[in-house]
Amino acid sequence: MCGISAYIGYREAYPIVINGLKRLEYRGYDSAGVMLFDGTNVQLSKTKGKVSALEKITEEEEERKVGNIGMGHTRWATHGVPNDVNSHPHTSQSGDLVIVHNGIIENYDTIKRELITRGYSFQSDTDTEVLINLIEEVKKTEGFKLGKAVQIALTNVVGAYAISVFDKNNPNEIIVARLGSPIAIGIGKEHKEFFVASDASPFVEYTKDAIYLEDEEMAIIKIGKHVKVRKIKNDKEVKPTIQKLKMSLDQIEKGGYDHFMLKEIHEQPKAIKDTFRGRMLPLEGEIKMSSIEDHLDKFLEANRIIIIACGTSWHAGLVGEYLFEDMARIPVEVEYASEFRYRNPIITNKDVVIAISQSGETADTLAAIKLAKSKGAFVYGVCNVVGSSIARETHSGAYTHAGPEIGVASTKAFTTQITVLTLIALKLGRANGSLASHTFNDYIKKMQLIPRQVEELLNIDSHVKDIANVYKDAKNCLYLGRGFNFPVALEGALKLKEISYIHAEGYPAAEMKHGPIALIDENMPIFVIATNKGHYEKVVSNIQEIKSRAGKIIAVVTQGDVQVKEIADHVIEIPDTVEALTPLLTTIPLQLLSYHIAVLLGKNVDQPRNLAKSVTVE
Numbered sequence: 001m002c003g004i005s006a007y008i009g010y011r012e013a014y015p016i017v018i019n020g021l022k023r024l025e026y027r028g029y030d031s032a033g034v035m036l037f038d039g040t041n042v043q044l045s046k047t048k049g050k051v052s053a054l055e056k057i058t059e060e061e062e063e064r065k066v067g068n069i070g071m072g073h074t075r076w077a078t079h080g081v082p083n084d085v086n087s088h089p090h091t092s093q094s095g096d097l098v099i100v101h102n103g104i105i106e107n108y109d110t111i112k113r114e115l116i117t118r119g120y121s122f123q124s125d126t127d128t129e130v131l132i133n134l135i136e137e138v139k140k141t142e143g144f145k146l147g148k149a150v151q152i153a154l155t156n157v158v159g160a161y162a163i164s165v166f167d168k169n170n171p172n173e174i175i176v177a178r179l180g181s182p183i184a185i186g187i188g189k190e191h192k193e194f195f196v197a198s199d200a201s202p203f204v205e206y207t208k209d210a211i212y213l214e215d216e217e218m219a220i221i222k223i224g225k226h227v228k229v230r231k232i233k234n235d236k237e238v239k240p241t242i243q244k245l246k247m248s249l250d251q252i253e254k255g256g257y258d259h260f261m262l263k264e265i266h267e268q269p270k271a272i273k274d275t276f277r278g279r280m281l282p283l284e285g286e287i288k289m290s291s292i293e294d295h296l297d298k299f300l301e302a303n304r305i306i307i308i309a310c311g312t313s314w315h316a317g318l319v320g321e322y323l324f325e326d327m328a329r330i331p332v333e334v335e336y337a338s339e340f341r342y343r344n345p346i347i348t349n350k351d352v353v354i355a356i357s358q359s360g361e362t363a364d365t366l367a368a369i370k371l372a373k374s375k376g377a378f379v380y381g382v383c384n385v386v387g388s389s390i391a392r393e394t395h396s397g398a399y400t401h402a403g404p405e406i407g408v409a410s411t412k413a414f415t416t417q418i419t420v421l422t423l424i425a426l427k428l429g430r431a432n433g434s435l436a437s438h439t440f441n442d443y444i445k446k447m448q449l450i451p452r453q454v455e456e457l458l459n460i461d462s463h464v465k466d467i468a469n470v471y472k473d474a475k476n477c478l479y480l481g482r483g484f485n486f487p488v489a490l491e492g493a494l495k496l497k498e499i500s501y502i503h504a505e506g507y508p509a510a511e512m513k514h515g516p517i518a519l520i521d522e523n524m525p526i527f528v529i530a531t532n533k534g535h536y537e538k539v540v541s542n543i544q545e546i547k548s549r550a551g552k553i554i555a556v557v558t559q560g561d562v563q564v565k566e567i568a569d570h571v572i573e574i575p576d577t578v579e580a581l582t583p584l585l586t587t588i589p590l591q592l593l594s595y596h597i598a599v600l601l602g603k604n605v606d607q608p609r610n611l612a613k614s615v616t617v618e
């Protein structure tokens, strides 16, 4: 997955494109590049490394920054190692055409061989260089304009793309297209300038008018003209929908925090409140969600709910399983989207599939949705990014309203996904009679307290930092939890792995004795979620087992706990709530702990190595 940022208009393009790339670095950051056109020459600057490395190169030569047309790229390598040559933009053989690309051209090898027989040679190992030469070949042999050549070339490729293409011989236009990877076009006043980007964040301070291309659409962007959108396959012109952006600049800036991850951890009280807004109506004793109400029979008549997701969203799905089964007594299966899509799953029109995704762009989740739909299932999406591919592909759904999440490690996305799932479970439980009205009302009362409790919990930051200091040099860690908090243990371990590169495993606490207990010695920190609800006594026994083997216990307990405090090496207290809601609290100290360990180890918290925020490739 990669980030695209482009500009065409009357301003200097360089600062707009570079700032845009910085905002898109969550999408990939192993190499970066920019093309500037000054009216005569195309200037290319590319380098391995981050956008800051690219800036260093361009600083050396002023002329590299001049021009009112620019296209930039930040890369997450798929074809070809991250190096200067493989970085985008790529040019065609003649040097006239320039492209930036996010996605994969699967049949690039066949096309490349064909182009080689026609006299083309290649500088990089990328599929993108093949695509720009294919466009050049079509343009040359058919005598087409750039737009038509792009369209014809794209009908010959298999794969996924969001592209922006420029021809220096026709410099008042940019052609963009999408299939499977997002692309947004920002429209400046009186069509005097346009912005192109993988999401709207690069141009939010310049315009609030944006077009999000649909799959298999291309746009011809010409200075002074309305954007023309056409279907790639049948050349049909479509009237683009211009959306008003709700995103604001402060949402995508760090706002005084050292890292986006820390900012996003601290945003959780508000994010959870925003997820409730307009849905949880305590006075009416009701949960209002038209996306569920409009399809209530589908949910109530469902044989089962299948939850599909990846990574952190999959962990939220596991919490969802406990919630739905407990509150609504509906059987649930939770599947890794990547496994589900390839194992010929048994799905019928009596199944409801819930797809969870922060970005709404995860390739495996998207493919699993398409499969479920093709087998007749009703598919409901839980996404954060408004207008994302998954939000559009599902029959119905709910946004989490967490606001932009930029840190690669998901934090507020997780808690708001759980919040939405809790609202749905409560609603279904009430609707099918599994929850008595007093139990339902009690849950609502407790739910309402959660944002304030999370806020209170965030005050333990310095205590967690002290604990992080003690265990930052550990080589391996275990995370244990039971019931609703088993998925939180998995998520805690994932957070630590992702940003500190310490090996960590999450387990159901009782499973420890079936294997992982062999790992325990005095060097092994074990993070145990031991709240006073559910299986408290059993978890206490598990803690005793660890202590007898000299393991170090860091326990997340409920305020006022006595028993675990006596045995654990460290405790972190959370406010009291009902068991089903504890994941919204227990996860907070584990997020903070990973954050502090990563900072103490000097790791790049927001952009951990090898990772990208949303994974739009298989």
Ligand code: AGP
Pocket (backbone or CB within 6 Å): 310, 311, 312, 313, 356, 357, 358, 359, 360, 361, 362, 365, 408, 409, 410, 411, 498, 611, 612, 613, 614, 615
């Ligand atoms: C979370 O910290 C991860 N970076 C990752 O596991 C993520 O949750 C996963 O890639 C799924 O992304 P999505 O929610 O955007 O679909």
